[in-house]
Amino acid sequence: MTTVDPDFARAEAREARRAKLFTRINTADKWFQVLGLAWITPILKAAAGDNPRAQMKEIWRLLLVPLLAIAVFLSLWGALAPKVQTSLGAIPGPAAVWDEAVQLHQSALQTAADKRAFQERVEARNQRFIDNGQPEKVKEIPYTGAPSYYEQIWTSIKTVFFGFLVASAVAIPLGILAGLSATANSALNPLIQIFKPVSPLAWLPIVTMVVSAVYATNDGLFAKSFLVSAITVTLCSLWPTLINTSLGVASIDKDLISVSKVLKMNTWTKITKLVLPSALPLIFTGLRLSLGVGWMVLIAAEMLAQNPGLGKFVWDEFQNGSSSSLAKIMVAVFTIGIIGFLLDRVMFALQSLFTFSNNR
DSSP states (O other), X not given: OOOOOHHHHHHHHHHHHHHHHHHHHHHHHHHHHHHTOTTHHHHHHHHTTSOHHHHHHHHIIIIIHHHHHHHHHHHHHHHHGGGOEETTEEOOOHHHHHHHHHHHXXXXXXXXXXXXXXXXXXXXXXXXXXXXXXXXXXXXXXXXXXXXXXXXXXXXXXXXXXHHHHHHHHHHHHHHHHHHOHHXXXXXXXXXXXHTTOOHXXXXXXXXXXXXXXOOOSOSSSOHHHHHHHHHHHHHHHHHHHHHHHHHHHTSOHHHHHHHHHTTOOHHXXXXXXXHHHHHHHHHHHHHHHHHHHHHHHHHHHXXXXXXXXXXXXXXXXHHOOTTXXXXXXXXXXXXXXXXXXXXXXXXXXXXXXXXXXXX
């Protein structure tokens, strides 16, 4: 009968646990990459004892270097900003912008509290009429106060996603058609080349006039201002998805097309079983580009048309000309950039779920 060395058994158990831990870390790393948090992986590996020296190099590259770059940027900003005088005063430094961000947050909380109090008063008023047997006097009274900063952010996000989804619903089928048919591609290509470079500032007046003519009332499902901004986003953001979808479909392996003919697949089956799975990486690349374009277009459209959202917030502060206006505008600039980054991460997460692409 052979006996097992207890030390050897414990060592084997430790190695098994260590291997299992590294497997979990490597699995989590895929999502850290998606979320832009790749620096977490070397920290976890170093803590688990995996070549700490090599992991420190990765931590330096992925975390410390970006933090150092941000620190240098903030230092230069803080040193140079007071030296630049504008009609609204000196350019605000990082501390002033942060203070203004805190003020906007507190103001948003106060606005939300005021809105809740107003709604409670309206409900109490209506309940009194009901209790007095006067239900005909019950009515909904909308809150007419200025929207908070967070409400304007939410308005912009809803608008860009609506325009983006409409653009995707148009661009993906047209891209598949252009990729499968040389005739369709020849028909669509001139239109793409003509309309793709058109600025949103050129589309906006046309869209405004068309929406005003077709959407005569403002009491429908969508407000006119929302439709104007969303349609402008649609017209400017559909081209990257259309072009990339067409390219992805056209580059499918010809052997797969031959197999579909041998198997006598109908058009729908061929598209869903062969075309879309093969073209998905490029389709998602187009979607990511379209969403980024749509977000930039939206801010410009909101500024020019004075439609609700972050763009209008920036323009109102520019027109306001108060001592805090520049700081508020810079808060909005950072907000726009951070939201743009998060939108791209959302699309990349979806791309990682549905494709095998390793694009970052």
